[in-house]
Amino acid sequence: MFGFILRRLAVAIPTLLLLIIISFVLMHSAPGGPFTQERALPPQVLANLDAKYGLDQPLIVQMWTYIVGIVTRFDFGPSFIYPDLSVNDIISQGFPVTLTYGAIGFTLSVLFGVMLGIVAAIRHNTWIDTAAVGVSIGAQVLPNFVIAPILVLVFTLWLRWLPGGGWGGWPYWVMPIIALTLSHMASIARLTRSSMLEVLGSNHIRTARAKGLSERAVIMRHALKPAMLPVISYLGPLFVTMITGSVVVDMYFSTGGIGRSFVDSALSRDYAVMMGITILVGALTIFFNLLVDVLYAWIDPKIRY
């Protein structure tokens, strides 16, 4: 097991490097740079800027300096577009926001998704099942850029219950969480349902039933754990997706999260911020994938690595 973790960690480093190189090259090969402006800057002004941010160096040197900065000082460099801020400043302002709504949203979608899935599986082929499947496909296919403006219209304009955006106490959290959670909750529900049905039809559940255990005990003690396995493998990437925010949520609700910052930085060629967020997301993805594998092995000892 430890060998496995070590091996995976060893792969993590080249993975991150690959990610850095891909993004770095993609970014820098794009037309336009951070200082391409409507009014072309006079060459000397541009030269001053390039010198300040090291853009006058060859690409390979820039990449090296960048990687050294991260490894030795955990410094992701200065933002090109926000001259008063460093990448660390921007991420440390935006990440707590997405972490908050993402983590709450994640918890809720797992909780309700699993519950809905189990109920649908137990009541297989009844109207409850049909309704659950219909609702969850519906929630999965409705784009959140349709859901978000509907929420704002209903809760902010008509009912005047919730602020239409911004970031502060819990009233600000409600709509971003709903907009973010619905579709994820729905996919978890569908996943749980199908995996639960599979387990309920298996031999060892038939045996458990034959032993005269109550249906409740069969489900809680025997069916739940194996049924959760496929769901768990989905949770790692899902958690990362959710805590690194959603562009739609950040845009409609002006939460100040990093989902929006990523798209903005790519569009404005803020190389440093974009790299910083990509690396953050990449590192989190690797870490949580690993965590899921460990969790998997712990739940199902049959799996060997």
Added chain:
Amino acid sequence: MTKLFLTTALAAILAVPTLPALAATPAPGEKLAAQQSYNYWLLDAIKTLDPQKNTDREGSDVINQLFEGLTSQDAKGAIIPGLAESWTVSDDKKVYTFKLRDAKWSNGDPVTANDVVFAWRRLADPATASEYAWFAELANIANASEVVKGDQPADQLGVKAVDDRTLEVTLTQGTPYFLKMLTNASLFPVPQKVVEAEGDNWTQPGKLVGNGAFTLVSHDLGVQLTLKKSDTYWDAANTILTDLKFTTVSDVNAALTRFQAGELDYTEIPGGQYPRLEKEYPDAATVSPKACTYAYILNLSDKGPEALKDKRVRQALALGMQRDIVVNNILQGGQKPAWTWTHWAMDGFAEPENQWAAMSQEDRTAKAKELLAEAGYGPDKPLALSLQYNTSEDHKKIAVAAQQFYKQLGVNVTLNNVEWKVHTDKMQNQDFDMARYAWCADYNEPSTFLDYFRSTGKNEGKFNNADYDAALDHAKTAENPAEDYKKAEAILADEVPGVFVYNYASVAMRNPAIKGVPLENPMNDWYAKDFYRVEQ
């Protein structure tokens, strides 16, 4: 027409006595609201609050409240004293001497002439790497170009503090619009001590020190900024608003919903929605001029298509653009069809007669077809051009419509939507046929527009006309530059380096409880110290 301009110039020559500064002045009978707050909408996150590093409109809107320049503007955009209470200018119009008023920074220190000198040097200094360093050059401040290039140290810039309250500026040539340029954030003073002590971080809440009517309380990146009234501002006694908020809502439709829910006091109206909102909220829907012009720039350079080198083709494109439909059916917000590059509301601008403007669109279309036929294009040899525009809902609508307008002339236009950076990059490399463009005034005078098409100007389409350049050169020292500007516009109308589409208007929902909002200043600068909120 040129009257306002002359008055300012005249006033500058005579030593100006202290003009009455503008302040919030409630009309008799108006009852002030208990809560004196104002919540302004921003589309994007504020990139910087550093006056010398700011490059955009929304940044200026915040900085204008936190800092004050040597001069300021009244509700119509005319120059009034700001930090400088008076000024004189030498006979050769090259040396300005400003007398600063007894003003304080928000930390209680006096604002000295040295702070202005520090700020201006900082703007030009290559070490600052300000994207607005060219502004010092545009103002013709002595040695600005050399300093920006790094050929001379920043202390050689033509600005010096004679004493704590007297500032002397030397220009390389007479610059009629110099005083107007001082209202731009990049030439605002900054507190030398604070900037030097805190470095790049000095604009963070708690550290930022300004000399404006408001101080910074908090700045939540991409969410909100909050400001409160500054007690150290020299005219604090006449400032009524106490709380300012700047709220970022990245989607203009969401912003409108939040305005309707009472969360915002100002928001832009999405394209095409003005007529409806004007009916529903007659007190709140407003239109005011905005000093920008929308155009399709034509590429006349060697890299451009051969067809566009023919003047008749360019004229046909100008004639075939159905401006009335763009303005009345697409934008629907009080914009005006543009037949000139200069915005109609510019101070000191007189539009030349334009025969095409007077024609009906049917006649124009007929004339355009005629011109194209003369140039050898027709059903057998259709003209094909690409139209590049940057991603935006409104640009898309106009481009789609333009494609249909030109189809009526038998011109096949393909649309090429690219994001902003690519658009700019391609334009600067002359890699386009027709490209959407808009130019906004840096100061309230026609030359800010017309300089664009100079052979040495930004001029992405590489228009080159000696008479045009000569007219603008003449304007620099002319008694009546309006005549030169008229001549220059007449050349543009004939040569068509770009199809001018419309002159912008600022179309906005504004809470009618907020009074003192300037609706006649085409520069769209506003100062919250002049506002107040009435009870409704």
Added chain:
Amino acid sequence: MTMIDREAIERLGDSLNAQEVQGRSPWADARRRFLRNKAAVAGLIVLLLVLAFGLFGQHLAAWNNEDLDFNVMGMVAEKGQPSIESGHYFGTDELGRDLFARTVQGTRVSLLVGIVGAAIAVVVGTLYGAVSGFSGGRTDQIMMRAVDILMSIPYMFVLILLLVMFGRSMWLLFLGIGLISWLDMARIVRGQTLTLKNREYIEAARATGVPGWRIILRHIVPNLLGVVAVYATLLIPLMILTESFMSFLGLGVQEPLTSWGALISEGAKTMNYGTLWQLLFPLFFFVITLFAFFFVGDGLRDALDPKDR
């Protein structure tokens, strides 16, 4: 990020393999079982109707999808509503273009994006997985480690980057969307290939010196058809969803082309301005199609799986 239930498809693959050992063709009974599944059949009918709408809808339209109706332009809320009389059966968009014709066009583009994207993912994933599993040993190890590495790359980010960097060409969108999803497919196929590899007829083919690529194409891939079909059906709606998100960001298909995502995103922006039809018509087609794909995909999976539930 929605996803496909990988385990369910692996189980399907296992049971298909098991059937084959018993010498029964999985396709024989599958059709009968599929036709018994009402939801799946309804889904299939809906899909055929939507497809017909996309292919032939323009012949029903009274307007061209490009023409601006100058009578309506500027007064869309008053004059642009759906009406038989004006020929705008679905109303018009903000510019006065016929929404019926635009929806037809969007249907075609969205289906194309979904199908081409899924096809790329399936082809790449199948071949990669089959080669990896069939080769075994070190090659397999390296190929699978590469998949592990690629799995850790945040794809939505890379796709956004790609579209931002290289402009918005349609084929790049196809490719980008397709390349997001082949990894799962590769893993599933590899697993199945490992089982198939030891079958007698494949060992026999190997012994007679049939080249590896030929065995893969002739014997392994055909045996994976069931898995591939189910996976592809479930993948298409995800591709369409991804495209709609890209369109929301303005990175999707560009004017004068349009897609469901682009139309919905435009309609959603103006939903409070009295022109709700601009959202509802494209959204209706989008939703029923995705529903149908999910039902057909699930139905196909159940039909191929002999276990009687």
